[in-house]
Amino acid sequence: MNDPIVYLNGDFLPLSQAKVSVLDRGFLFGDGVYEVIPAYGGKLFRLEEHLQRLEYSLRGIRLDSPLEALRWRHILGELVRDDGDQSIYLQITRGTAPKRDHVFPEHIRPTVFAMATPIQTTKPQPAKAVTCEDIRWQLCHLKTITLLANVLLRQDAVDHGCQESILVRDGTVTEGAASNLFAVMEGTVVTPPKGPHLLPGVTRDLILELAETHGIPAAERAIPLAEFRRAEEIWYTSSTRELVPVVELDNRPVGKGTPGPIWRQMYELFQAYKQAFREAS
Template structure:
């Protein structure tokens, strides 16, 4: 079955979707993106994802090309069935007539969106490594300029791991493609929002669920020493949900298996998803 995608007002087979070689996303990485999970045919926390998109666009001095109702109409056309899937959308500063670092004038943006299945999440946990954070200073913008993240994630893959946890000035910041949580002294801890981390939608929901269920949770810096001494380590993202890390830098986290706090949080997260599927 041919996959249909959205590109600049048209729905067309993915093989027919083309952009100009002068597109600033291609030449400069000048654009932003968003990933929205879909459960039971319903986009998950859509308002929060679209607000983050607006924030990212504002961060690179672009206006949103579409209204919320327009995004909803596009997603409704792209979502296929009720299986778990994710929407990827990308907005770039478009394709001006010549290459120039300065912002072009009167150039319409390039808007692209597609929907793909979500891979199964390994409930047995994954391994991760720690690496120096070599990224830029505006990590709160969900920009498509992801080369540093790509290199660090590949470093993890080369080591047989699923994620790289980034360390800067002795502090564990986040994963190359995820937010970071630890369980320390029975309390869930995640780094606070700021320019050095992406304000993850799944991260925020995890914090909300913990508070709503009386589970101790703090937003504060995590030192590398605290990360290595934690009884549990998790990474969160839209497509990986709450993923337990059971090995870190070739050493077991806790007893080397998903911990009891993760078990409870994952159960509560799945209940939240079920209510969405049921329209509650």
């Protein structure tokens, strides 16, 4: 579709007709939150977990949810109009105020926008990554639209011929510029623990669930950069990229320089989980 139907403030309309005010606080201040929810076979994947994270982010910026869970389900479900794989982008800003002022305005209506985009869920290609100092703020556990630092960090990876930046804060790795991180250390799948310096990823949590279910050793703990560089395997995860193996870090091979056996096992488990989800009634 050249002009897909989107949702904006109570209406479904063509994307070309969706407009917001230049005084919207999302435009002026980056004052808002967002979610990205995959849909497989026309079904929203891990929707409850995504809505819980949305509510958590809204509370974190002191903004009440403009809609109840059932209403979210209806709106997002309407955007998933076929059986293809899609990504649903949902954004909520504090709304449009009569003047530009840092202080929260009173009695304004949040701006709610959502759209669906087709995604390709083919097997990911091995990736290269580069380490960067984590220059972001102290509230990275909130999924806010204030993403300029992430943009700059991701661009730094591209400038180095890589697909992702591995962020380092106080000598430990936190996450990717647009992903969560996993490393295999002596056969154990390790990921940095949740906290204010990384986003609590829905795919991240599912990987840990699958590891526990299938008896794969896993742990959540801090990973010093020096230890991370010695990892047998490195992956990054996100809702749309799923599980991506990193075969080169800072121009040096990770492990044997090819996707590792535990990544292959986890990838197959993830795909089987997705297929079961597709087939469930």
